[in-house]
Amino acid sequence: MIPGDSGSGLRIPPHSAEAERGVLGSILLDPAGAIDKCLAKRLGSESFYDRRHQALFEQMVDMSQANVPMDAITIAEWLKDHNALEKVGGYDYLVQLQDSTLVPAHVEFYCDIVQEKKLYRLLIEKSSETIDSAYKGEQDAELLVSEAESALFELSSRGAEQIPDWKDSVKEAFTEIENTNPNELVTGVTTGYIGLNERLGGLHATDMVVLAARPAMGKTSLAMNIAENAALGIHAPGNKGVPVGIFSLEMSREQLVRRMLFSNARLGAHKLKGRKLTPSEHAQLTSAVDRLSKAKIYIDDTPGLEAVELRSRARRMKSRYGIELIVIDYLQLMNYSKFSKEGRQRETMAISGAVKAMAKELGVPVIVLSQLSRATEGRGDNIPKLSDLRDSGAIEQDADVVLLLYRPSYYKKGDERNEDNRAIVDVAKFRHGSTGEVPMSFIREYTRFEDRTERDDEYAPDDA
Numbered sequence: 001m002i003p004g005d006s007g008s009g010l011r012i013p014p015h016s017a018e019a020e021r022g023v024l025g026s027i028l029l030d031p032a033g034a035i036d037k038c039l040a041k042r043l044g045s046e047s048f049y050d051r052r053h054q055a056l057f058e059q060m061v062d063m064s065q066a067n068v069p070m071d072a073i074t075i076a077e078w079l080k081d082h083n084a085l086e087k088v089g090g091y092d093y094l095v096q097l098q099d100s101t102l103v104p105a106h107v108e109f110y111c112d113i114v115q116e117k118k119l120y121r122l123l124i125e126k127s128s129e130t131i132d133s134a135y136k137g138e139q140d141a142e143l144l145v146s147e148a149e150s151a152l153f154e155l156s157s158r159g160a161e162q163i164p165d166w167k168d169s170v171k172e173a174f175t176e177i178e179n180t181n182p183n184e185l186v187t188g189v190t191t192g193y194i195g196l197n198e199r200l201g202g203l204h205a206t207d208m209v210v211l212a213a214r215p216a217m218g219k220t221s222l223a224m225n226i227a228e229n230a231a232l233g234i235h236a237p238g239n240k241g242v243p244v245g246i247f248s249l250e251m252s253r254e255q256l257v258r259r260m261l262f263s264n265a266r267l268g269a270h271k272l273k274g275r276k277l278t279p280s281e282h283a284q285l286t287s288a289v290d291r292l293s294k295a296k297i298y299i300d301d302t303p304g305l306e307a308v309e310l311r312s313r314a315r316r317m318k319s320r321y322g323i324e325l326i327v328i329d330y331l332q333l334m335n336y337s338k339f340s341k342e343g344r345q346r347e348t349m350a351i352s353g354a355v356k357a358m359a360k361e362l363g364v365p366v367i368v369l370s371q372l373s374r375a376t377e378g379r380g381d382n383i384p385k386l387s388d389l390r391d392s393g394a395i396e397q398d399a400d401v402v403l404l405l406y407r408p409s410y411y412k413k414g415d416e417r418n419e420d421n422r423a424i425v426d427v428a429k430f431r432h433g434s435t436g437e438v439p440m441s442f443i444r445e446y447t448r449f450e451d452r453t454e455r456d457d458e459y460a461p462d463d464a
Helices: 017-029 031-040 053-064 072-081 090-098 104-135 139-156 168-180 196-199 218-230 254-266 280-295 305-319 338-340 346-364 393-397 455-458
Strands: 208-213 244-248 297-300 327-330 368-373 399-407 424-431 436-443 450-451
Touching: 017 031, 017 090, 017 327, 031 104, 031 455, 053 455, 072 090, 090 399, 104 139, 139 338, 168 338, 196 368, 196 424, 196 436, 208 218, 208 393, 218 254, 218 280, 218 297, 218 327, 218 368, 218 450, 244 254, 244 305, 254 280, 254 297, 297 305, 305 327, 305 346, 327 346, 338 346, 346 368, 346 393
Parallel strands: 208 368, 208 399, 244 297, 244 327, 327 368
Antiparallel strands: 399 424, 424 436, 436 450
């Protein structure tokens, strides 16, 4: 819209002509210093409302990039050579801009005003788009709400970004190394398992951790055990737990809580069907209720979530409850309708990218469960590999950590299948350290993973 044009009675979008003139006048008075401050504030030609100001700022930036000396005369000559002098109001307007600016040192303050008005305009634009989409009714309402929230959150994250000084970054890293306790194995969120904590050092902020396995290997059980351990602070410094958010796309909240309760109580739920609890079992279950009640675990069991909607819900969960670990069960049950027409592989690639972006945005580790392809069972040893990640190689690429869960006894027959409780968590990819296998024990009776001890190995079958 042209300045001064009310658009047939429509309100003029927010802007500050005075602040825009202040920015440009400051550059005319102090070209080198002022333009650097403007760029540091991430000011662009689109930040200005007046089209003359847009054109002038764009030409000034070009002059700065070309290392051309800048003052009112050289800028006017540059504009004339580039057929832009009339677009910006002519030479007289340049003089007017220069004369109207009293203190060029206030350029950063002027930039803040210009950026704020731009944000108002973008807010109006995004809101108008949402209103139009709502009137058309062509999108699912929940998805529209999620996209609107995402757009508004993106606006709120805009602004000047101060890049830390390199010298300060080096000193900060050195201080962190110097103050690190050499006996403290866990520097991130605890997994609750000594073996995994030693290998990974805990789960670190912004990391996407993929836990993959074939069906029936117990990946949901292991993920819930880790979530429970993190919330209770098992093997964490000071035994301090963290708030954990769980997105269960497969199991309902009631099923998940019941499963965690029996697992924590070390009771086999299947054995209790059709009979009352004994006094001993009741005491175990009561103790589990008392322990788990102290944990901060938040479960969202909405099925078939869109990637953008899950990210939106996670954002709200983080804001409301201070979540420090997120678990998603599981990736193949998520959707991304925007890419669904391009095939499942492309859709999975987009979902994987969205999960990694969410981990970075929220600054928390995200454990996402994933299926492995049948190629695992086609090999004689049945041992999973990174290449078995189902649907897309993008999962492997986006992940900071890939854990491949494998239970050798699953492929055995008869009693051998029940005697061997060995489980192997293969750290197949670890961006921040070395890979390798972590032996564990899987207690089938109450679907729980535990650290493997020498005693477990002593009673394992000969071929274990």
